[in-house]
Amino acid sequence: MKVLLIATNTLTTPYPVYPLGLDHVADAIRADHDVKIADINALGDIKPLIGIIDSFAPDVVGMSLRNIDNTDQRDQRSFVAGYQGIARTVRNHTEATLVLGGSGFTLFPREMMNVLGADYGIVGEGERLADLLKAMEEKAPVTGIPGVVTREGSGKIPRPLAGPFGRKHLVKSPHLPYYLEHGGMLNLQTKRGCPFSCIYCTYPHIEGKKLRLIQPEAAARDALRLQDAGAKYFYITDSVFNSHTAHSMAVAEAFIAAGVKIPWGAFFAPMKPPEGYFELMARAGLTHAEFGTESLCDAVLKKYGKPFCATDVFKAHKAALDSGLYVSHFFLLGGPGESENSIGETLTGLIKLTRSVFFFFTALRIYPHTDLYDMAVAEGQISASTPLLEPRFYASQEIPPDGILARLGNHAKGRPNWVLGSGGESASRIVARLYERGHTGPLWEHLIR
């Protein structure tokens, strides 16, 4: 079959993100099908898509839905209307079967099926598209194929894939140069799953709770492929890179052994690291450590279900700084248990987090399948029938988002390393200009004070 996979994500904050998920999907079906990836970022617009559809004449079109919205209550952006535009273009120019997938789809399968009028969807891992295509070719029933959602059927998350799932190829697709020319950042995955139980987080739902590890040597081969393709930097997209300390260390060792030379970044939980952990990471090429810190008040961290306390944050921070890394911390303020006092504790604690950048989100988006959802329903903030495709945010009972913003705003004045939200359009323009001048990486290190 001819399968056209569309990367629909055109958001450029904090930077354009290479559509890694589609490489994995394409890998899984390439042996049996003719696959093409069309990336709207690289095409610059949806109009060129029409030419691709006309010339390729796909039997199946897959749309990758990564982001639903930007999860920023102060500067809300929804991407659903953009996806509707793409789906309309597809429907107007081909009779091909339309299949949806991606992390955003996995969070809202039924809603996205309805809004885009798709034929099928796949929740969770898109490698399962292979099974759907096989059933379509054999005209066999598709209900019962793990992960497959039909117009009528529900979208239950299937058991995670068994067997190896690492990227096997980096095809020199037409979209690769776009990312090499806009920051030079590519990405890779070293494991799937998240074993933690943070009350607001979707990762265990999207990837499963059980960690599934890619062999460190295979991850290193992937990194080398990115390097050989001209990447100047890569990001490890694992939910939490140090959720399996030993494996993350083995990956770092494998990078060193394989001769990976380009810098990289990853997302870490600020748990107390073993001796020498960040030194090893730095030797393997890690330059940017992004910590999902969320709060510096132990009572709030406990309420959020975080696997660390404030003391661990300070230890992880120091270890990363001492290893010469650029360090940033992401904060999620305003959730259950947040109060004037807890905000005060976080603000006081921040003084100890020297030489770093802070990204503050002042409200927690409520997602289905999370404990926060249950709390919000129990507290009457939403009801079980409240639609959530349009974002709804949890509000602390004790301090409203405005109160948090007012306190943060006072402190943030004159401090460029205190970033509220994702930085918005102005940050996006600055980043684009720096990339044009040849800068690479996430660039937040320029804000460090």
Ligand code: B12
């Ligand atoms: C790593 C990551 C980042 C990194 C990306 C770095 C990089 N260079 O790649 C950073 C930190 C920059 C980031 C930023 C943002 N992110 Co983010 N990110 C993630 C994370 C943890 C992993 C994504 C990933 O690459 N996974 C690995 C690949 C292999 O998996 P995948 O793309 O999901 O693809 C698989 C399946 O989804 C499926 N699939 C994918 N496409 C298709 C297509 C078809 C047809 C099919 C059948 C299947 C299929 O198959 C693939 C293989 O199994 C996810 C959460 C998660 N655990 O999934 C959030 C996530 C995608 N991010 C999210 C958001 C919101 C954002 C931001 C908007 C946040 C912000 N306000 O700045 C920005 C947007 C950036 C941008 N320009 O798009 C949300 C999206 C949900 C939503 N509400 O919209 C997620 C789901 C987290 C969450 N809050 O729930 N992110």
